[in-house]
Amino acid sequence: MNEFEVIEKIKQIVGNKIIGDDAAPLRVGNKILLATNDILLEGQHFLDYFPQEFLGWKAITVNASDIVASGGQPKYVLVSLLLPKNKTTLVEKIYRSIKKACQYYGCRVIGGNISRSGKLGIDIFMIGETKRFVGRRQAKPGNSVYLTGPIGDSRAGLELLFMKKKAYENFEKILIEKHLRPVIDLKLGQYISNHSSASIDISDGLSSDIYQLAKSSRIKIKIKSEKIPFSKELKLFCKKYDHNLVDFSLKGGEDYRILFTQNDKLQMTDDKFFYIGKVVKGSGVFLDEKKIKNKSFDHFSSS
């Protein structure tokens, strides 16, 4: 079974259609809460020689991204820490980093748990709040498709970390920071809640996540490669290391940008967003009229 078959199996067993969205909406009284969970695990999402000072920040951001993509604001956090023996001193570093991220995103740690483990892991459970939940299933033909920022930077940063270079150029340092310390703009949550028909965060790579959105909404998405935004640092990286910019970015992961759809009659008031294509009737995702495969980003499959 691959990842998607496993998720289908789980849905079948627990009998819940919601599983598969970025966060689960819960109606509590007259409020809508959002619950989500994401983990950073050594060997899977980071390696032991990576800098550790932003691990807590990143673990919180990864979850905040799911809440924001669902149209919400982060509120409460539980931290499940998997801690190798003799690494007790890491607790303080990780929690200080978590604290900083929580202050930035306006949420707070309300509880958690520490377990001994062979590998370091930070498993975060986040509860958010929204006025209107936005999932992956309501993109409609005629909608426009937007990205909230450039993609591919995080994958470039990861590849640079793998190189273990003694010295990095400035643009390389910027890409590495994009990987180690991603940042989400909280205002996106409010925008998405007010305006979007569907949305998903780009955690597994654009080609995989856009495919998930198209499949969940039972529509076709057509995007144009010339419209996909790239940072100047990524352009320098792809030139220096001989990568095709578009191919490299489509299979990038962990950018924590958001892909959303909205009625194209709505005036786009914010020039931070990048129009990349259209929703039409049908199925699948087409890049410059060519069908793209659902190829997800697997952190260390090639390392």
Next chain:
Amino acid sequence: MNEFEVIEKIKQIVGNKIIGDDAAPLRVGNKILLATNDILLEGQHFLDYFPQEFLGWKAITVNASDIVASGGQPKYVLVSLLLPKNKTTLVEKIYRSIKKACQYYGCRVIGGNISRSGKLGIDIFMIGETKRFVGRRQAKPGNSVYLTGPIGDSRAGLELLFMKKKAYENFEKILIEKHLRPVIDLKLGQYISNHSSASIDISDGLSSDIYQLAKSSRIKIKIKSEKIPFSKELKLFCKKYDHNLVDFSLKGGEDYRILFTQNDKLQMTDDKFFYIGKVVKGSGVFLDEKKIKNKSFDHFSSS
């Protein structure tokens, strides 16, 4: 740093007095939600040769126990599964066991996550609901102290599993099942919410958990060994394997019984509960007038 020093450090960093209770109370509109998290991790909470069919059940029960001890009812579950390569088929077994437990406890899986990992792990986040949150800090001098059932069975079951015997006697099979498949009585949540001043679930062993409650409430607890309830199976086990019944049980863990305190003027209407002692002014825990040490149960420290 030991476990308690680490928790003190974390409290200091995140600046939250609530951390340390079984579950964190959240006021949402006119409701009180409870959030908690507990993990079962291979090598730490179970070993690879233990039967796996109740792992999902146990992971849910461990969390339900925190919700019930706080006076609540389980409602929603997120499942973070750490899955070794080539063990994909386990997903189905674990989720079926989770589903059964959720049906039993009246909660439902609303989301989750799967990560590749060297060791198998089931990290559960549970949200419950209560009319009145009960923590560890409101036990008062004059209160009576109760246990909701016999203790020590789970530790005996674990020791029996360690023995890897080819055949087990019937009473031994019962003790093993107590370890592998603990069950919580949901009605306890309502009772505790209505009547208790403080409560804690017995997950680390009575001597450790009762010490935590006494410390959190800044009171002294005096208990009598003759009042502690033991199962007939545990009595047989201690006789056969030459253990002191009281010593063995005080350091047992994972019984998922609840220790609670209540005003002694309240009539105890339920004979399921076992009176074991009194809350008085002072500090520390005394068994038969002798101070007991805060010795917590460490799953595999001696294995």
